[in-house]
Amino acid sequence: MAVSGWFGRKRKDGSPAEGVPDGIAVKCSSCSQILFVRDFERNQKVCTKCGHHHRLNAHERLEITVDEDSFEEIDAVLQSADPLLFPEYREKLHKAKNTSTSSEAVITGTATVEGFPVVIGIADFTFMGGSMGSVVGEKIARAIEVGIEKRFPVIMFTASGGARMQEGLLSLMQMAKTSAAVGRLGTNGIPFIVVLTDPTTGGTYASYSCLGDVILAEPGAIIGFAGRRVGNQEVGVKLPDNFQTSEFQLEHGMIDRIVPRKDLPLALKTLLEFFALSAVKESVIAGN
């Protein structure tokens, strides 16, 4: 699947630019610096002034992560239904399909990363906030099962507001489904690498995202359970400035490392090399 050229196209996702002529310059939403689009995109959408990591859609992420032309998407045909006949869900799905760069809130497939074969899943925040409904849960579970079958490490890039409200309890169950799949991956001795990107919250964070053998995060990403506003704080408790960020989660022992976007290839290479060298042979774990 060809994924090159996304950076040159008109942005379809929540652009960091506001009030600036499209296509020439963008304003960093973090430091307000005006940046040339060319420089901004060449820098993988990381602000050249303040280093703020702006969101990437799934295809942009794919392009800077996997080896060229190595990605083969699986389960692209899975489509969300509207099992609850939830108000406005069909309209929202329709709109998401037209405006997002992906056909659902996650794309999954096989690829090579720095030469190592992997199963990779990349959440797309531009599709209904990356929310996890039946399709997202199913795609992730199936991707993990492909990892078990092929004995490839599984890499998940997360970006999601949480479970998809519009599918009710079915969405909640995707938390259990994906986590159980990670459990199977583990008993088969296959590594699971999670890269948390902005934002990863709610039911998505409280399931497979927290279960990586190694958990990396991009700098400054919002990562947490219930959003800053949703959570009920005790009277008199002052939230730290870095509440629910990568830095906060690192400080509290929930993630392994914060890795700047440009350093992710090297980090993934190091991990994949380690896991390739240490791979548990099938015969050893037979009987699981």
Next chain:
Amino acid sequence: MQGTNFDFEKPIAELEAMIASLKSVEGRSKAAAEGIDIDTAVEPLELELHRVMEKVYGNLSAWEKTQMARHKDRPYSLDYIRLIFDDFFELHGDRLAANDEAIVGGLAKLNGQPVVVIGQQKGRDLKERQRRNFGSARAEGFRKALRIARLAEKFRVPLFTFVDTAGAAADLRAEEHGVSEAIARNLMEFSLLRIPVIVTVIGEGGSGGALGVAVGDRVLMLEHSVYSVISPEGCAAILWRDKAMANEAADALKLTAQYAHQLNLVDEILPEPLGGAHRNVTDMALTLKEALVRHLNELSGSGETTLVDGRYSRLRSMGVFQEKVSR
């Protein structure tokens, strides 16, 4: 008039008040003076009350069910544990940092057989509610649950869990101590437990906080309990920016036991005594006990691998989607 405090219970409360006043000492003496046998006289009223109750409680809306599930007199985990099991020996602490009282657990006997039980526990009075954080567990609670579940696995005894929470705690401490990680780990680890796990939603099944002790081989729900991805209030705030539209949100979320059963997400709905579990806790406990024993018997013949594989298949089957190219 026990617990008739919701709008939809008004006609019931009125009838109950009328019957009570007729049957009071004063009412009886009045009737006696006129030569009326009061018990015969109120019979039609009692029949009417029964008819109205069946109608009301048999047709509760999703929001009314939510209110029932949150009823202040609704039996909590410890009420059922005490009525169903013998020799409950409560255990405390996560062996890491704390003892979260929003979750209780321990060793017990079910009809003489050793079992392990875990329950989410709200509080009865304000003091207890605060102590138990209103039944909203933090990371420590989920880790305590896992630690107790592992005891069950170690000694190969079945595990029963009881779900009743508005949701996991979402405050600073919960976040600092990794409530997300604790829930996620329970989802994974419970899916791998090599013992029978039977889950019952007895009141509120609030989102990830409920699910954190709700992965099992069987999931049962009481008739008026609810199970939802988000609270009706939270959903209303997102959808219509108005928490007061919780009624409409509850309908949209279809968070009732009946609908969860339709979607094959729960195995059985246990009928509650007329008017709700709180009106007859003993009867409710008997119904629940019968169901727990029956499901345990069904599972007891299965080997460990069958159990774990079956639990995985069960979770894998959850989801509704289309698998075709659509344009």
